Amino acid sequence: MTTGQHIPVSALQPGSECIIHSLGSDEKTARRLAQMGILPGTHLHIIRVAPLGGTIEAAADQGQNVALRREEVTAMDCEPVAIPLDSGLIAVDRPYKVRMLLGGKTFRRRIQEKGIEEGTRILIQNSQARPFPIRLVDRNTEINLGRGEAEKIIVEVIDDEQSES
Amino acid sequence: MNNLKAEPVTVALAAIPNSGKTTLFNRLTGSSQTTGNWPGVSVEQKKGSFTLGEFPITLIDLPGAYALSPVTEEERVVRDYFLRTPPTIILNLLDARNLYRSLGLTLQLALSGLPMVVAVNMMDEARQQGIEPDFHVLAQHLGVPVVGISAKTGEGIPDLKKSLYGVIQHPEKTRTAHISCPPLLEKAFAQVTEAINQSGITTRLNPTFLAMRLLEEDDPRPWIKDNQTAALVRDWRNRVESSLKTSIPIVCAGCRFNAARGLVMETLKEQPVLEDRLSKKLDHIFLHRLFGLPIFFLLMFILFQGIYGLGSPLQNLLAAGFDSLGSRMASWPVYLALPTLLQSFLLDGLWQGMSVVISFFPLIALFFLFMSIIEDSGYMARAAFLMDRIMHHLGLDGKAFISLLLGYGCNVPAIMGTRILSSTYGRTLTMLLIPFTLCTARLQVFVFLAAMFFSATTAPWVILLLYICSFAAVLAMGLLLKSFHIGGDPEPFIMEMPPYRMPTLRSIGLRTWYEMKDFLFRAATLIVAGVLTVWLLTHMPPDVAAGSGATWAGQLGRMLAPVFQPLGIDWQETVALIFGFIAKEIVVGGLAVIYGGTDLTLQMTSHISPLQSVSFMLFCLLYTPCVATIAAIWSESRSVRITLLALVSGLALAWVTGFLFYQSVLLLGLR
Numbered sequence: 133m134t135t136g137q138h139i140p141v142s143a144l145q146p147g148s149e150c151i152i153h154s155l156g157s158d159e160k161t162a163r164r165l166a167q168m169g170i171l172p173g174t175h176l177h178i179i180r181v182a183p184l185g186g187t188i189e190a191a192a193d194q195g196q197n198v199a200l201r202r203e204e205v206t207a208m209d210c211e212p213v214a215i216p217l218d219s220g221l222i223a224v225d226r227p228y229k230v231r232m233l234l235g236g237k238t239f240r241r242r243i244q245e246k247g248i249e250e251g252t253r254i255l256i257q258n259s260q261a262r263p264f265p266i267r268l269v270d271r272n273t274e275i276n277l278g279r280g281e282a283e284k285i286i287v288e289v290i291d292d293e294q295s296e297s
Numbered sequence: 298m299n300n301l302k303a304e305p306v307t308v309a310l311a312a313i314p315n316s317g318k319t320t321l322f323n324r325l326t327g328s329s330q331t332t333g334n335w336p337g338v339s340v341e342q343k344k345g346s347f348t349l350g351e352f353p354i355t356l357i358d359l360p361g362a363y364a365l366s367p368v369t370e371e372e373r374v375v376r377d378y379f380l381r382t383p384p385t386i387i388l389n390l391l392d393a394r395n396l397y398r399s400l401g402l403t404l405q406l407a408l409s410g411l412p413m414v415v416a417v418n419m420m421d422e423a424r425q426q427g428i429e430p431d432f433h434v435l436a437q438h439l440g441v442p443v444v445g446i447s448a449k450t451g452e453g454i455p456d457l458k459k460s461l462y463g464v465i466q467h468p469e470k471t472r473t474a475h476i477s478c479p480p481l482l483e484k485a486f487a488q489v490t491e492a493i494n495q496s497g498i499t500t501r502l503n504p505t506f507l508a509m510r511l512l513e514e515d516d517p518r519p520w521i522k523d524n525q526t527a528a529l530v531r532d533w534r535n536r537v538e539s540s541l542k543t544s545i546p547i548v549c550a551g552c553r554f555n556a557a558r559g560l561v562m563e564t565l566k567e568q569p570v571l572e573d574r575l576s577k578k579l580d581h582i583f584l585h586r587l588f589g590l591p592i593f594f595l596l597m598f599i600l601f602q603g604i605y606g607l608g609s610p611l612q613n614l615l616a617a618g619f620d621s622l623g624s625r626m627a628s629w630p631v632y633l634a635l636p637t638l639l640q641s642f643l644l645d646g647l648w649q650g651m652s653v654v655i656s657f658f659p660l661i662a663l664f665f666l667f668m669s670i671i672e673d674s675g676y677m678a679r680a681a682f683l684m685d686r687i688m689h690h691l692g693l694d695g696k697a698f699i700s701l702l703l704g705y706g707c708n709v710p711a712i713m714g715t716r717i718l719s720s721t722y723g724r725t726l727t728m729l730l731i732p733f734t735l736c737t738a739r740l741q742v743f744v745f746l747a748a749m750f751f752s753a754t755t756a757p758w759v760i761l762l763l764y765i766c767s768f769a770a771v772l773a774m775g776l777l778l779k780s781f782h783i784g785g786d787p788e789p790f791i792m793e794m795p796p797y798r799m800p801t802l803r804s805i806g807l808r809t810w811y812e813m814k815d816f817l818f819r820a821a822t823l824i825v826a827g828v829l830t831v832w833l834l835t836h837m838p839p840d841v842a843a844g845s846g847a848t849w850a851g852q853l854g855r856m857l858a859p860v861f862q863p864l865g866i867d868w869q870e871t872v873a874l875i876f877g878f879i880a881k882e883i884v885v886g887g888l889a890v891i892y893g894g895t896d897l898t899l900q901m902t903s904h905i906s907p908l909q910s911v912s913f914m915l916f917c918l919l920y921t922p923c924v925a926t927i928a929a930i931w932s933e934s935r936s937v938r939i940t941l942l943a944l945v946s947g948l949a950l951a952w953v954t955g956f957l958f959y960q961s962v963l964l965l966g967l968r
Contacts, residue, residue, distance in 0.1 A: 159544060160368055161789040166550035167363035168791070169398055169557070180580075183589050184686035189794060194397040194558070197794040199682045201689065204789065 139210045141202055143219040144188055147232035147286035148178040150210035161204055169194060176210060214288035217256075217264070218279065227255050227269055228287035235284040243285070246275050254287065305346075305353045306465055309384035311375065313402050314361035315795040316392045317418045321448035322358045323807050332815055334935045335360075335374045341716055349462045357384065365405050366513040366546035369788055370721035379409065380510060380520060383501050386464055387413040393423035393430060393445065394573075394796065396564060400557035401550065403439065404476060410503030412468045413441045414460050421447040422798070426571045430564045438560055449801055478552040481540055485512060485533040489526070496523045512537075513546045576675075576796040583679050593683050597702060600671065604663045605706035609737055611659035619652035638839050642832065650828035653880060653925060654821045657709055658813055664703070664710035665812040666805060671699075672717055673800035678792060685790065691775040692787030694719065697727045701771060704734030708922055712929040713812065719792065725784025725939060726775065728930055732922035732947055733770040735763060738881040743914050745885050749898050750910040759911060763918055770919055770950060783942070819932035820925065827924030828879050835876065835890075845891070850875045864916060864955035865909035874916070880923050912959040919951035 139150045152174045155162035170176070170192045179189045179197065188205065191197050214231050215221050222228065230252045233240055240249075248254070253269040264277040277285075312318045322330075326345025335342045343358040359378060360371035367373040378384075389406050391399035396417070406413060417430060436443040442460040446453030478486070489508035498521075500507065511517045517530040534545060541548055583592060623644050626632055632640060671677050681695030688698050696718050704711035711731050715724045735743075743763055747756040778784075834850040841847035853875070854868035861871055869891045876887030892900045905913070921927075921944050931940045 155547065158789065161791065163366070163544070163546050163550075164363070164368050164789050164791050166547040166554075167366075167368070167401060168793070169401055169550075169554045171547075171551050171554055180584060180586075182584070182682055182686060183586050184683070186686035186689070187682055187790075189584070189682065194561075195395050196398050199678070199685070199790075199792045199794055201685070201790055204791065 138206055138208070139212050139215075140219060140221070141206055142283075143212060143215040143221060144178055144181065144202055144205060145216050145283075145286060146178055146180050146234060147214060148212070148216065149175055149214040149288070150212045151175050152208055152210050154209040156204070156207035156209070158204075158207065161207075168192075168196060168198065170196070170198070175213065176205070212289075214286055216283050217266075217277070217285040217287050218283035220259070222256050222259055222287070224256055224259055227253050227290050229253050229290050230285060231288045232286040233284060234286065239281075239284060243281060246277070247271060247273070248275075248285065253290065305355050306349075306386065307355050307357060307384040308386045308388050308461065309357045309359055309378065310388045310390065311359045311402065311406060312361060312390035313363050313392075313399055315793055316361070316390045316399060317448050318358065318361060318390055319808075320801075320804055321390055321416070321418065321446070322356065323804060324448050324451065324454060326356055328807075330811065332811065338370055338374060338721065338935075340371055340374050340721070349458055349465065352462070352465050354461075356388075362402065364402060364546070364550065365510065366549070369719070376510070380502075380507075383409070383411055385412070385468070386461065387411050388461065389413060389415050391415060391417045393417045393419050393428055394426060396430060397554070397557050397561045400560060401553050404553045404556055407439050407441065408476075408503060408506045408509065410506055411501065412464050413439075414457070414464055415439060415441055415443045416453075416457050417443060417445045418448055420445045420452060421450050422796075426573060428565065431566065435560070435564050438563070449798075476552050476556045479537075479541060479548065482537050482545070482548060482552075485537050489530055489533060492523075492526045492529050493521075496521075496526050498523075509549065513549060573796045579797050580679070580794075583676065584682065589683055593680060596671075596676070596680075597699070600667050600699075601703065601706060603667050604660065604703065604710070605737060608660040608663045609706075612656045615659065616652055616656040619648070619655065623648045623652075638836070641836055645836070646829045646832035647825070649832070649879070650825035653828060654817070654824050657707075657816065657925060660707055661710050661713065661813055661816055662809050664714060665809045668714055668717065669805040669808045670800050673798065673804060675795045675797040677717065678794050681792060682794070689790065691726065691772075692779050693723050693726060693775070694790050694792070697723055700727050701730060701734060704731040705736060707736050707738070708732055708734065708926040709929045712926060712933055713816065715933060720788040722784045722787050725934065726778055728933060729778055729783065729939065729943055729946065730771050730775055732926055732930075732943055733767055733774060733919060733950075735767040735918060736881070738923070739918055741882045742877075742884045742917060746910055746914055749901060750905070750907040759914070762911075763914060766915060766954070767918060770954075774946065774950065778946075784939075815932075816929075820928035823928035823931060824925050827927070831875060831879050831924075835872070848872075851891075860952075863960060864952065865906070865912045865959040866916060866955065867905070869904075870913050874920065877917065878921065878924055880925070881917070884917060908959070908962050912955045912962075915958055916951045916955040919947055919954055921947045921951075 139148070152170070152172050154172055155165050165171075174192050177191045179191055181188050186202055187199055188202060189197060189199050190205070212221055230248055230250055232250065233243060233248075243249075247268050255267040255269050256265070257267060258265055262279060264279070264282045265274060266277055267274050310318060310322055322343065322345060326347050329347065330343055330345040333342050334340065340360055345356045345358070347354050347356065357378075359375050362369075362372040362375040364372065365376050365379060367376050387406055387409065389403050391403060403415060415435070417432065417435075423430075430445070432443040432445055442464065444453055444457045444460050446457050448454075477483075486505060486508050489511060490504045493504045493507055498507075511520060511530045512534055514520065517527045521527050521530070537548070538544055583589060585592075627640070627644060632643070635643070671680070677696060677699075680699055684695030684698040688695055691697075700711050700715050700718065703714060708731050711734070712728050715727045715731070718724045718727060740760075743760055747759045751759055779787075834853065835848050837849050838847075845851055850872045851868070854871035857871055858868050861867070870888070872891050873884050873887035876890075877884040888901065889897050927940060927943060930943050934940065
C-alpha cells in the first residue's frame with residue numbers, strides 16, 4: 133500500500149475519492165475529524181467544490197457529510213482512489229475505469245461519441261503528450277482528448293485482479 | 298438508598314451538534330426556561346424544569362459536543378461540567394439517521410459510571426429512510442435504557458419520561474461497556490486507574506473514566522491535586538504517544554468508532570439505508586456552481602427586507618407612540634406639579650430609555666423569526682459553505698457573513714444573532730466588527746446631512762463613500778483583531794452539512810419569545826442607564842438650558858475641542874455625538890437642540906464646510922456604537938474586556954479616519 137501520498141488541489145473535484153492514511157499534522161483539525169468519526173481508513177468522497185472555490189463538501193463512509201477547506205484535505209495523507217484524468221497522478225500503462233463525467237449534456241454527448249462513458253475502461257500510455265492519447269481497453273482503439281476534456285473525466289483505479297479478468 | 302423525594306434531580310442533556318437537542322429541551326421543559334452564560338465564557342447556558350411523578354427535575358442543556366476531550370470552547374464547557382459537577386443522570390440524545398456519528402460521544406459518556414438514559418431522536422425521519430434500529434440490542438450493549446423518540450412530533454416522549462423516572466427511582470450505575478484499545482493504552486488506563494483508587498479521591502465518576510479523561514488532557518494538573526498521579530499520567534501519556542505516534546484523544550476516538558461501527562451493524566442488522574433524496578436534490582439547487590450564489594444573495598435580500606422592511610417601520614411606530622404618549626403624560630396635572638428638573642428626568646431620561654428598549658422588540662422578534670427558519674431548515678450551513686472562501690481570510694466562517702450583513706440593518710439583533718456562530722473566536726470577532734456596519738439609524742443621519750451640505754447629484758456619492766468606508770473598516774479591523782488574537786485562535790473549519798428539515802412553528806415561536814425575554818432582562822437595564830447618563834450630561838447643572846454649551850456635555854465638548862479640532866469637528870457637533878450614544882439617529886435631533894435656532898440648515902451650512910461635514914459623518918459612522926449595541930455586546934460576551942474594546946476601538950478608528958481624511962483634504966488645499 134502506498135503511503136505518504138497527498139492528494140493535490142487539482143485532484144479535488146466532484147467524484148474524486150481518497151483513502152485517509154493519516155489525519156495530518158494539525159492537532160486541532162485531526163482531533164475534530166477523529167471525533168466526527170473520520171479516521172484513518174475512511175474513504176473521503178468529494179461531493180462538490182464551493183462556487184468560489186477553496187471549500188469542499190465531502191462524504192465519509194458512514195454517511196456524514198462535512199464541509200472542509202481544501203488545505204485541510206491536502207494536508208492529510210490521503211491516497212487517491214478516483215481522480216480527474218488530468219491531475220498528473222495517473223500511472224502509465226495501468227487500466228482505469230471512468231467513474232464520473234463532470235460537465236453538461238453537450239460535453240457528455242461529445243465524449244460519448246468518442247466512446248467514453250461511465251464504466252469505460254481506459255489505459256494511458258503517455259501522460260505528458262497533449263492532446264491526451266487514451267487507449268480504450270475494451271474496443272482496443274486509441275483516441276485523443278483535449279486538456280479541457282481530460283480534466284472533466286474522473287477515473288478510478290481498478291484492482292489488479294479485476295483488470296486481468 | 299437515599300430517599301430522593303422532593304429533592305431536585307439534575308439531568309444533563311448531552312448530544313453532538315445537529316441532533317435536535319434544543320427541540321427535545323423545549324419539548325420537555327415547555328416554558329420554564331432560564332438562560333444565562335456558562336461561567337466566564339460566551340457560551341449560552343439553558344436550564345429548564347419539569348416534574349416526573351414526585352420528582353422535580355432540573356434539566357441542563359449542555360452545548361453540543363463531539364467528545365469530552367475538547368477542541369472548542371463548547372466542548373470545554375461540557376468537559377468541565379462532567380468533571381466538576383457531575384449530574385444525577387445523563388440524558389444522551391442520538392440521531393437515528395446516523396447512529397455511528399452519535400455513538401462516539403455516547404460510548405464516552407457510558408464509561409462515566411453515572412446513570413444514563415439514551416434517547417434516539419428523529420425516528421420519524423429515519424423511518425422514511427428505512428432505518429429501524431433494534432433498541433434492545435443497543436440497550437444491551439450500552440447497559441442503559443434506550444428509547445426511540447421524535448422530539449419534533451412528540452413520539453416516544455412518554456416512554457422517555459417513564460425510563461427517566463425508572464432510573465431516578467433505581468439509580469443503578471451504568472454497567473461499563475468495554476472498548477478495546479491498543480494494549481499499551483489499556484495498560485496506561487489500568488495503571489492510572491490504580492493510582493486514582495489509591496489516592497483516595499471520592500467522586501461519583503468511574504475511576505477508569507477519570508483515568509481516560511486525565512490521559513486525554515494536555516495538562517492533567519488542573520484536574521488532580523496529587524502530584525504523584527499527575528506525574529504518572531504525564532509519563533504514560535508520553536510513552537503511549539511516542540509509541541503510537543498519534544495523540545491519545547485521536548487513538549481513543551479510533552477505538553470508540555471501531556466499536557461504534559460494530560454496534561451500528563448489529564443494531565441495524567444491515568438493512569439497506571435509503572439516501573436522503575430531498576437533501577440531495579435541494580443541495581443540487583442551493584449549492585449549484587452557477588446559481589448557488591445568486592440564490593444565496595436573493596435569499597439574503599429577502600431576509601434583510603423581511604427583517605428591516607417590516608421591522609423598521611414598526612420600530613419607528615413604537616417610538617412615535619411612546620413620544621406621543623409621553624407628551625400626553627406631560628400635560629397631566631400630577632406631572633405638571635413636579636419640579637421642572639424631575640419632569641425632564643422622567644420624560645427625557647427614563648421614558649426615553651424605556652422607549653429605546655421597547656422599540657427594539659419588533660426588530661428582534663422578526664430577526665429571530667427569520668433566522669430560526671434559516672437555521673432550523675439547514676440552509677445556514679449551506680450559506681456558510683458558500684461564503685466560506687470570502688470570510689476565511691478573517692479566520693471567520695461563512696455564517697459570520699450573514700451576521701455582518703444583517704448589521705447593515707441594525708447592529709443590535711445582529712450582535713444577538715452571533716450566538717449561532719460555531720466558535721468563540723468567530724463570535725467575539727464578529728461581535729466587535731458589527732458596530733462598524735452602517736446601520737439604518739446612521740443612514741438616516743447621513744442622508745439628512747448629505748442633503749444639507751451637498752447637491753442632489755453629489756449627495757448619493759457621499760453616501761456611497763460612507764458605505765465603502767464601512768466595508769473597509771470591517772475588513773481592516775477584522776485583520777487587526779485577528780493579528781492580535783482577540784478571542785483566541787481561529788478554530789478549524791470542519792462543519793457538518795445537516796440534512797434539510799422542515800422548521801416547526803413551535804420551535805420558531807419559542808425561540809423568538811425567549812430572545813425577546815432575554816433582551817428585556819439582559820440588556821434593558823444597561824440601555825436605560827446609558828440613556829440616563831446622556832440625560833445627566835446634557836441637562837446638568839440644573840440651572841442651564843438643556844443641551845446648551847453650559848451643560849456638562851457642552852463643557853466636555855469645549856474641553857475636547859483641541860482633540861476634535863484636527864478633524865474639523867466643532868464642540869457643537871461633539872455634543873451631538875454624545876447625544877448619539879442613545880441612538881445614532883438622535884444626532885440630528887441633538888444638532889437641532891444645540892444650535893437651537895429656527896433654520897438649522899442655514900446655521901449649520903454657514904458654520905461648517907461640506908468637507909468638515911464629511912469628516913463629521915465619517916466619525917459618526919465609526920465611533921462608539923449606540924448604547925443598545927453596547928448592551929447587546931455585553932449581554933452576549935459577558936466580558937468587560939470585550940465590551941470596553943468595542944467602545945475604545947470604535948473611538949480610536951473614528952478619530953484616526955477623521956484625522957487622515959480632514960488633514961489630507963487640507964493638504965490638498967481643499968476646504
